[in-house]
Amino acid sequence: MLKFNYYFYWGFILLITSFYFFYNSLMFISNDSSIFLEWKIIEINSLNIYYLILLDWISCLFISVVLFISSMVVFYSMNYMGLYSYSSNRFLFLVILFVLSMLLMIISPNLLSILLGWDGLGLVSYCLVIYYNSMKSYLAGLITCLTNRLGDIGLLISISWMMSFGSWHFMFYLDYLEYNLFYLVIISSFTKSAQIPFSTWLPAAMAAPTPVSSLVHSSTLVTAGVYLLIRFFNFYVYQNFFFLFLSILTMFMSSFCANYEFDLKKIIALSTLSQLGLMMSSLFMGLVNLSFFHLLTHAMFKSLLFLCAGIFIYYMNDNQDIRVMGSVCNSMPFTTSCFNISNLALCGIPFLSGFYSKDMIVEFMMMQYSGLIFYLIFFICLGLTCSYSFRLFYYSMLINSKFKSHMLFSEEKNVMKLSIFFLTIFSVFFGCMTLWLMLIDLFFLIFPLYMKIMPLVCVIFGFLIGYQITELSSFLFNMSYYLFTNMWFMFSYSYYLYMIFYSFSYNYKNSLNWGEFYGSMGVSFYLLKISNLMQYYSMNNIKIMFLSFLIWFMVII
Template sequence: MFFFFFFFFFFFFFFFFFFFFFFFFFFFFFFFFFFFFFYFFFFFFFFFFFFFFFFFFFFLFFFFFFFFFFFFFFLFISSMVVLYSSEYMGSYGFSSTRFLFLVLLFILSMVLMVISPNLLSILLGWDGLGMVSYCLVIYYNSLSSFISGMITCLTNRLGDIGILISICWVMSYGSWHFMFYLDFYSNYLFYMMIISCFTKSAQIPFSSWLPAAMAAPTPVSSLVHSSTLVTAGVYLLIRFFHQFNFNNYYFLFLSLMTMFMSSFCANYEFDLKKIIALSTLSQLGLMMSSLFLGLVNLSFYHLLSHAIFKSLLFLCAGIMIYYMNNNQDIRMMGLVSNLLPFTTSCFNISSLALCGFPFLSGFYSKDMIVELMLMSYLNFFLFILFYLCLGLTACYSIRLFYYSVIFKNNQSSLCLVHENFNLMNCSIFVLTFFSVFFGCLIMWLFSLDLSFIILPFYLKLSSIIFVMMGFWLGFELFFMKSYFKMVYYYLFSNMWMMYSYSCFLYNFLYWYSYNYSSSTNWGEFYGSYGISFYLMSISSIFQNYMLGNMKMFLLSFMIWFIIFI
């Protein structure tokens, strides 16, 4: 009995203890694991969703950043220009608010053209660029500004005809979204697009409006020539280029001739803003020529790098003009580096990047374009023309360096004050940093899908050799006789009389009506007097050639000997 009671008590105690222990530990571990897993899963899902959304938005940002890279890039340059304008235009006493709204409308038109998926919205941005550029060119309300604005507006309207015809052509497919019907388009549509892009990017024979647009304020010139108006044609042609299936050598020749004409004319110009405008035209010819060679990625690459140092070049020129009391003649800016050391340093850095000086921003794209051009199937004449353009670019770059640093003729009484650090210097400092490092950064970060380049050693060095020859030729131009230089000046400063060609119809009708009204002496004008006048003019030109520098004759003979013999 005692044994049974003891066994029952022991079993009950053991069962109770075991049950209590099991119940206690069960609930303890249950709540412990419940809260543990609850917090674990809470933090797990929290961090999972946090990193998921973080990487999702990070990926989305970089997707749109790379997809609309030119859009973000363009906004960066626009912000620097607006920061520069806040002090530049305010110092001149003009309405900075009105100017700011016009610049923002200009930027909005470019944004609309960049991100548009159909031709109708592209036309809205395209026409917006043309009309707002007219308002900005005539901003100073002078007679020369009105004439320049009208030339700019009418020439750009001539190019709008191509997009209007393209829109009518696309409507036959039932939609304005050209991305869905690219395989059905004929070549005539792209001929119209090329006419529009050639007009907007000021290629031959539509080049006369680009120097005329220099009547606008300097921040507008910086924005127009770096990343908006003149580059809109190149950008639109890059978007449509993959659908071209015709021979591009005719357009390649036109772009090379544009590059040659603008490079040559820049060496005989003395207006600082017009020299930079002609350098823009030269670089646009380089982009177009590389595009028609099939180097689409390199054309876009050079478009981005050119936008950086060209905006810097214009902003530095604006500061120099501002401190020289609105003087734009480079012959009056000798030793300006003593008065504006920081601005002159940034100006010469951008000028060297423009001519493709090694390891600056413009070197990487330009050198690769030259090397791939050497591997293409071009004739010898196009090779020589391309290298002459390369040397002439270095020639006017060293010319700007000579007049700003070495040349001693300076109108110091025109200078207002010495340089001080302000918002204008802040913007050019940021652009100078990117003018030095942007080319290599793009080369390292982006894959350009280029073929392997195999060239002999002397061809690898040919681009640098021609740049150095351009430097030498630039110094030689300073020591030529003045009357020999003026012969070239009258011809090349007028862009091969292209301004007269653009106004030919107007001039023809005007002079025809004038001669008709004065019909009493028309026989004398078109007879012996006119013939003698033209013969004397031609003989005076040849006489100036005969009194010229012998070195230039030998150099010209050597160039033509290389080309034709």
């Protein structure tokens, strides 16, 4: 029997819906309008619970980007996850659930219904991270889930706090809400967007399949926190040096740690963390539109980066170590060129999509003089981003291949190449296109020449440092190696989560099999046991059956 190709149909539906929302966002921008839909769910005396949907240019544009990337990821998964494997449809529907949770969060201006999407993201991301059912996946899923639940506490408290304002429609109360309520929402968003000190779950979530990593780390889970803060934007609360310092520190730490990593997916995850730090810091400097703009452009090239990395892993016998990769460009020229374009967009090379948002954020930061330390760290982070990007390029493209000498791998003409091709086009053109459409923060910036070319100089300087790091590896890695490979020892805090997890078992060997007893395998195991018991019971002496029937009859009466 021929199985129905769900991947193709779902990918096509997501793509068409994405274009429809993009058209709507253009209409909202040109008419300067928005649509507010209200559906009354329940009315008890004076308590009314409404479900609200807000469609304006921000939500429609973001939905269109999320759906476009999801459609590309679904097409890509058709080859990557195997179309007719045992669990391929389960994977697809988990991804669709994940995207729906994100859409619920994006279109809602009500704190209560935001929690619906917010919790949906946390729950489905746990299912996706533990998809491969290994011990590493279980632990990574546990950290991801528990850290995200920690952020939900702030949201739940702010929901109960907002009851005193008479409604959960926070859009109408942004100028009247308590400062502490904003701080609770900011802390919740910090856990979702993995800022310091909640950063450890982001590299751990790399245990998920690569298409999921592409979706999670570009436009859905990690950007949910940033998007919520954009919606909650209040200029007087957000001009906060403490949160600005935390987000810049996250940016600095993740850029530095990426220079020490050898796992391909972890390097890209840490670069995501550094870009999230950039979005958060621009938010806390009051540049709300620019932060949203960078959110969109970053989603495009970061999803492309992950999908190209997935193709490398797919053809190179599931290898993720960049030291073994070398000279991939000879065997996979198309994927390599797409990978390098997304890397250059990440560095902010002029006229690629990353340049427009990144360069504007840096220039506004120069205008709003916020202190010499912030100024320096910003430029150091620019250099470090290019440094790890060049290091990645050097290890994967320039040096000779250190893989098995008799391995022969080459690209096939499949759907994976098609999806990265479309994402590459958007990685090049999306930045300038969106800048023209959105008309962001039209301020007239005048700089002397040396300040104008300062970001570009830092980028070139970063490339040179990246090349030097590859040469000086032994000296650099002896110094403070453990500090930077363990994300400034932040991972040690999650040791306590491990201990809760291990306390149920007597030793390590027993704890390896916990998923076989309590997870989905455990449920099927116990169902089998119960059905065997029922069968044994029904085939036994008829007196026992009548006696149990009498007992249950008495209980019911």
